[in-house]
C-alpha cells in the first residue's frame with residue numbers, strides 16, 4: 001500500500017477486499033435491524049452478531065480492541081457511542097445505535113446505524129433521519145479534488161441548520177488493515193485549515209453523531225459508554241467509503 005502524508009492509498013484489489021469486509025458488516029446490520037424490538041435484552045443483539053460472524057467466518061473487530069469487551073457497540077437513547085450490550089431490556093420508543101466492525105482477509109469493515117424500537121417519538125424519528133442524511137451529505141463530498149474538511153463542513157452545516165447538536169468528542173477515521181488509520185475525519189469544520197486533499201484510493205469511515213440537545217458528552221464509569229451531558233437523545237450513522245476517480249463508493253452496503 002502506498003502512503004501519502006501518512007495516509008494509506010489502497011489499490012483496486014485492496015478496495016475489493018474492503019468491500020467484502022464491509023458487506024459482511026452491512027449484512028449483519030440488516031439482520032440486527034429485524035432483531036431490535038421492544039422486550040428483548042440488548043445482549044441478544046450481541047449474540048446475534050457473534051453468531052453471524054461465526055457463520056461468515058469473520059472476526060468481530062471491536063472485541064478486544066483497546067479492551068472493548070463486545071462485538072457490537074449498543075448505545076440506547078442518550079448513549080451516543082461505545083455502549084455495552086447487556087441485560088437491559090429495550091423498551092418501545094427507544095432508539096438503539098449499533099456500531100459493528102469485522103476483520104475479513106486482513107481488512108476492516110466498520111458501519112453504524114440507529115434503529116427504532118417499536119413506535120418512537122416524532123423528534124426521535126427526525127433525529128435518526130437527519131443523522132443519516134448528514135452522513136450522505138458528507139459522503140457526497142468524498143471525491144478527488146475536494147479537501148477532507150469539505151466532508152466535515154457538509155455534515156456540520158446540514159446538521160446545524162436542522163437544529164441538531166454535533167458531537168465533537170469522537171470523529172471518523174481512515175480505515176484499512178487497521179480499524180483506525182489516518183486521517184481523522186471530524187464531523188465539524190476545523191478552524192484555520194482545509195484538511196488534506198482527498199485522493200483516489202483513500203478509504204474513510206465517515207460517522208456523524210448528532211443529538212437533540214447539547215453536543216457535550218460524558219463517559220460512564222465503565223470507561224466506554226459516552227452519554228449526552230444533558231440526557232438528550234443521540235443517533236449515529238456510519239459508512240466506510242472509498243474515494244475513487246468516479247467519486248465516493250460506499251463499501252458498507254449489502
Ligand code: MG
Pocket residue numbers: 099100101110111112207238
Ligand atoms: Mg464504527
Ligand code: MG
Pocket residue numbers: 110111172173205207238
Ligand atoms: Mg468508525
